[in-house]
Amino acid sequence: MRRCQAQSQRLAQLGVGVVDPRSGQRDQSASVAARLTRNDQQDRSVLLAARLALQLSLPFGRTNPGHGRGTLDERQFRHLFERAVGGFYAVHGRSRGWSVQRGRKVGWKASGATLGMAAVLPHMVTDVWIDAPASGRRLIVDTRFAAAVRPGRFARETLDSGHLYQLYTYVREQESSADPASLAAGGLLLYPSAGSPLAESFVSSGHRLGAATVDLSVASVCVREQLIAAVAPYLSAAPEA
Secondary structure, X not given: OHHHHHHHHHHHHOOOEEEOHHHOOOOOOOOOOOOOOHHHHHHHHHHHHHHHHHHOEEEOHHXXXXXXXXXXXXXXXXXXXXXXXXXXXXXXXXXXOOEEEEOOEEOOOOOOOOOOHHHHOOOEEOOEEEEEOOOOEEEEEEEOOOOOEEEOHHHOEEEOHHHHHHHHHHHHHOOEOOEHHHHHXXXXXXXXXXXXXXXXXXXXXXXXXXXXXXXXXXOHHHHHHHHHHHHHHHHOOOOOO
C-alpha cells in the first residue's frame, strides 16, 4: 500500500491525476470511447495509452488492490510516456487520415558488411512514426523521458548530442528514392517538462529536425494542445524551409 501511495505521489508531480474506476468517469472523446469488439483487440493498448495522454490519469493504487508493482524506474516511465504519446497521435490522427505506427524498424543501408556484422549490428526501432498522406509528409518522433537540455561546454546548455545523432540517423537511413515522403521526412525529439518550454528546429540535408517539450504540470487540455502544436510544423502541407 505504501509503495502504491508513493508511486501515485511521484506521478502527481508529473501532472498525472487520479481516477477511481468505480466512479464511472469516462473520456468524452468519441474516438477514444469507442467500444472494442473481438476484431479490435489489437487496438486496445493504443486506445488505453491514448486515454492516458488525453486525460493524464492513471488508476490510483488504493482502488486497485493487488496490482501494485513497486516504484516504476526511469525505463518504465519512458515506456509509459512513449505509449501515451503514440496512443494520442494514433487517435488524434485517425480523422486526419494519418498512419501512426509504434516500434517501426528502420533498416541500415549497409553494404560491404563483414560476415559477422549481422550478428552484432544493432536494430533501429523508432518510437512513433507518422505518415500524413494528405500533405505527403512524414515525421519520426523519438520520445525521451529526460531533461531536454543539459550543461554543455563553455557554460551553455545544449541538446543531448546522442539523442540528436540517433534521430538524424533514423531520418537518413529511411530515405528511399521510391518513397517520396522519406526524402523530406522530419524528426522530432519530444521531452516531458514541468514549466521549461522548448520548441526549436533546423533543416539538415532536406530534413527538418527539432526538439520540443510537453509540460505535464498543466491541465490535460493544454497538454493536448502542446502535443498537436509539437508536430504541426512537420506535417503541414507547406513546411517552413
